[in-house]
Amino acid sequence: MAAFRAELQKAHRRHDLALCLLIPGIVVLWVGGLAPADPEELANGYSALLYSLPVIEAILMPVMMAVLASRLWDMEIKGNTAKLLYTLQSRRSLFAGKVVFGVLEVLLVTVLELACVPVLGRVHGYTEAFPTGQLVYLFVCTLAVDTMLFFGEFLLMLWVGNPLPALCVGIVGALVGLFSAFMPPLASYFVPFGYYIPLSAYEVANWDKATHTVTYGTRPFNWGLLAFTLALGAVLFALAWRKVQDEEV
């Protein structure tokens, strides 16, 4: 608890909350800019929204997770305080404080982002029934991928001790993740940065070339990939913990 309180104090004037608020802002801007107008689109509104969100996430979240993870550890690098902390407090409490703080930030980003769904639905007047089950599934999947990426970036920060590689990996990951969405489905399974898209429960059911109208349909929840994402997140977490344990002073 003391370590977590210390992280809270370190976060003063770091404006991480403002960063977390940016994500729902972008979602509103992005999806709000595509506000449907005709009745057919309104009847498909939530489906279109839940189809678009994973694509937006695949672009933004790898970079956002790199930003959150790098800021958490970069202050120790810049202040050269890691050695001090390793000797002043237990490694377990140091790591737990960082991880709990980081995961809470990830949770906040995810909650705020998905809170936009009902808000946008109400603002635009979607006539489609609210898909509670699909939204909960999307929330779990988004949180799982975000956390997995966060631990990956945190591990990279611990390994390299410089935020540049973490950010570069985030940017390249976003690009590869986005591209994997347009590749054959099998290819997307090899790109963890873009797991938002194969985990999505929505797909294009029909695209009318003449009228340029898209109808979305649902597909079965991808429990296997979700379990793999959680397992990968756990492995990255364990590697990060091992790295903190083994670090020489």
Added chain:
Amino acid sequence: MLKRCILAENRKLHASPIWAMFFVLPILSATYGTFNYLQNLEILTDGWYSLWTQHTLFYSMLFFPAMVATYAAYLWRLEHLGHNWNLIMASPVPPLDLFAAKFAVVTKLALLTHGFVFALFVFCGKVFAHLPGLPPVTLPLFLLRGLLGALAVIAAQLVLAMVIRSFAVPIFWGLLGGITGIFISSKGFGILWPYSLMQLGMNSNRSADALAGSYGLFAFSCIFWLGTMFLLAWLLLRREDVRA
């Protein structure tokens, strides 16, 4: 003094990990662009122009601003570390020369990146897409226009990286800048927003020239935003002092 500052900035790039991104991002963009072009030959029938749109679409809209932001943040990070800020504030160098030197070096990197993008474009066009002849002369001109538009983005990112003492946040702002550029362009006001200028110059999402009839306004907008960012940097640096 400016020349010596540029030489110093260049030295910071020696053996820097930034070069990994310089090579990886364009290669990924070219790989995906070529793959997508070959998969959609029945729709993409404009030859070199079609391949151009596939190669540069995501690159110019989303990832170029983030890449430039990384270059800028990397160069300013070194000044934000330890006591380096006090060192540069106390050194007998006009502060704007520091900014101008970083601008020159990031512009050089952007120019090299553009050259690399074009080399990959020609290579993929000839080797994988088997396109006839050489690319039309308008395509390298699009690239030069894109570079002109990119100058405003470079200056804006350098100002952000100078003011925000974090490495990561300006990069995220760069990505967001690219996204705002897409929206503002889609509303038809792209010429007024610095992050849209590079996208408009590259002409990466349409076959018709996005700047037809508005070259003067485009050039004015590029110069205006560049001037504004330099003025902002000068004002900010004039107020800055050592942090005791």
